[in-house]
Amino acid sequence: MNKALVIILLVLSWATQADSINALNVDRAVPNSMHLSFANDSNITPKKGDFKIVNYVLMSNEEGERWAVITLTNLSSGNRELGEEHLLALFADGSRFMPMEFKLGFKGNETQSVTVSFADYKFPILSVYSSNDL
Template sequence: MKVWPLFALFSLSVFAYEPENDQVLRFEHSPFKDVQLQCERDKHIVPKRSELQLDNYALLAADNGERVAIITLTNTAGGQRIFNQDHIVAVMADCARLFPQAFEIRLAPRQQTSLQIHFGRTLQPVLQLISSQ
């Protein structure tokens, strides 16, 4: 029958991609999430002012240095707003500040959403995310 070759092909495609262990994202503990950091380095790098509120976030990292965050935002304005990489900054362990990779999302008034943002590869872990609110 022709079912066996299809099953074999499907089985190979399921196991064809297996990420390297150093590429697997893992949640990172965020002990500085609610702490006022006094980092002076790159203090001039600040998020763009907006009426978007960063409600919560979780940090993820891979052994290869990939840094990612899952964020929840709320548009506190009475009208539609656009949120992009200029509205959030990561404070790194060496006190450097880093904008995420480019993204853009539109939010209706009072709308809340969650999304994943990427900071690329870096040796320094993310200590905290900051927004203008």
């Protein structure tokens, strides 16, 4: 009976520890006033759109997953759809990548937050931007 209880406790302890390794940690909330100047030799830019980033919070875990909670405003008075091609992340090595595929509908002049994944990457995200934030 005691051996079975010890084994169950060890398994539960290991499962809890495994979940905490995958947990995302907030890296930081970033003000829009931060200026970075990495070369963009490939001229990678987000798709033109009617979205402006209000703010964002960067998150990651020890396994290299990169996420961001981004609050955006639709600058148009009409309905618009935000997709991954409207956003780019700038990483600490100067690389730029779009988030994983997503779609989010906006009403005219609406502000919403969305959580997006930038997959796994060795370097942290330094900033996230849209065509209206350049």
